[in-house]
Amino acid sequence: MPDPRFTKPWHGVPREQIHWNPTVIEEACIGCGTCVTGCSRLVYRFDFDRKKAVVVDPLNCMVGCTTCANTCPTNAIAFPPLSGVFSLEARPEVRHAIEDDLVGRHDELAWSGRIPHPDRLVELTVAEVGRPNANVLLVRLTPKVKGECFCQFSPGQYVELWIPGTAYLSRAYSIANAPREDGSIDLQIRRVEGGRLSDWAFNRMKIGDSARARGPVGSFTMRSPVDRPLLFVAGGTGFAPIAALIEQQLKLAPQRDMVLVWGVAEEKDFYDLDRVDAWRERDKNLRVVLAAERGRESYCFSQGLGAVTGTVVDALRSAGIALTNRHAYVAGPPKMLTAVVAELRRAGIRPEDIHVDAFGVG
Ligand code: SF4
Numbered sequence: 274m275p276d277p278r279f280t281k282p283w284h285g286v287p288r289e290q291i292h293w294n295p296t297v298i299e300e301a302c303i304g305c306g307t308c309v310t311g312c313s314r315l316v317y318r319f320d321f322d323r324k325k326a327v328v329v330d331p332l333n334c335m336v337g338c339t340t341c342a343n344t345c346p347t348n349a350i351a352f353p354p355l356s357g358v359f360s361l362e363a364r365p366e367v368r369h370a371i372e373d374d375l376v377g378r379h380d381e382l383a384w385s386g387r388i389p390h391p392d393r394l395v396e397l398t399v400a401e402v403g404r405p406n407a408n409v410l411l412v413r414l415t416p417k418v419k420g421e422c423f424c425q426f427s428p429g430q431y432v433e434l435w436i437p438g439t440a441y442l443s444r445a446y447s448i449a450n451a452p453r454e455d456g457s458i459d460l461q462i463r464r465v466e467g468g469r470l471s472d473w474a475f476n477r478m479k480i481g482d483s484a485r486a487r488g489p490v491g492s493f494t495m496r497s498p499v500d501r502p503l504l505f506v507a508g509g510t511g512f513a514p515i516a517a518l519i520e521q522q523l524k525l526a527p528q529r530d531m532v533l534v535w536g537v538a539e540e541k542d543f544y545d546l547d548r549v550d551a552w553r554e555r556d557k558n559l560r561v562v563l564a565a566e567r568g569r570e571s572y573c574f575s576q577g578l579g580a581v582t583g584t585v586v587d588a589l590r591s592a593g594i595a596l597t598n599r600h601a602y603v604a605g606p607p608k609m610l611t612a613v614v615a616e617l618r619r620a621g622i623r624p625e626d627i628h629v630d631a632f633g634v635g
């Protein structure tokens with residue numbers, strides 16, 4: 274019988290809806306019994322006549338656990354691919370159930386030790402909000418107290434931002450600019466269906482609101498010698514850290530050989546193109562290729578921008594960019610990163626010359 278202690282919903286998802294349990298490959302099972310006695314959830318029973326492990330209560334199995342398979346001496350236990358669990362974790366309601374559980378059990382789960390953080394907590398004010406399209410907000414945050422700011426950081430780093438007035442966990446956002454004297458930072462917030470921070474930002478945030486941020490964090494920073502040509506590849510709002518890196522290079526290493534490939538799903542998703550135009554105006558050595566999978570006919574690019582209908586990988590293949598000697602900086606959704614890194618490797622760029630940065634949750 275399934276045991277109600279073990280068949281409770283998994284982060285809000287009814288256990289019966291989750292396909293996760295072991296399967297014994299009988300031919301390979303030598304009947305050692307390790308899995309049967311080793312599983313504390315009584316998933317297995319033992320067939321004493323045939324000396325075989327038998328899965329009797331599959332719903333008792335803990336989602337994501339593979340202990341019995343790992344300890345089986347003959348590899349006789351199989352599980353479904355973990356990708357099914359990962360796609361459940363990607364659902365907003367599952368992420369929120371985990372967040373609610375952490376917050377609700379704070380006293381039980383909080384670790385009381387303290388590791389000193391090299392970063393800092395800063396109180397900020399929402400100073401400007403731009404809405405270039407339905408799915409992106411361009412937000413400028415300024416320090417509440419002069420001097421208590423993100424005046425020093427390495428372009429490409431990110432900050433952790435809290436939703437004001439809630440106990441929810443912070444979300445990570447790349448700083449989309451090089452450091453400024455006034456300590457202000459720009460964030461590019463994308464709409465995430467069901468995302469809590471994105472819901473606050475798109476529906477309730479207004480100029481003058483306070484927000485708490487911690488940072489700067491992250492190592493997606495420039496680490497290439499100045500004589501190396503650079504390739505920047507951005508997907509969607511992966512443009513934010515890339516923009517910070519490009520701004521830095523335009524200041525510190527003008528005339529450097531740089532290529533930016535920026536890809537979106539639909540051409541109307543491009544935002545901040547005025548900034549791209551201003552860069553190109555300032556430094557003709559910066560080459561820009563924009564890639565949109567759909568909608569090319571509806572959008573007018575300014576003169577001199579390369580445009581490709583397709584993904585960033587299509588652009589890397591077809592836009593006539595010499596890739597081999599470049600150091601690459603790639604930021605975007607995880608799926609895009611995998612394909613781009615494979616393409617760059619195929620083009621001969623060494624793995625140690627490819628730096629990547631992935632999206633967080635909203
Ligand atoms: S651990 Fe492997 S070999 Fe041993 S009983 Fe279980 S399935 Fe069979």
Ligand code: SF4
Nearest residue numbers: 312316334335338341
């Ligand atoms: S995966 Fe873990 S919970 Fe599931 S049957 Fe094996 S040991 Fe038990």
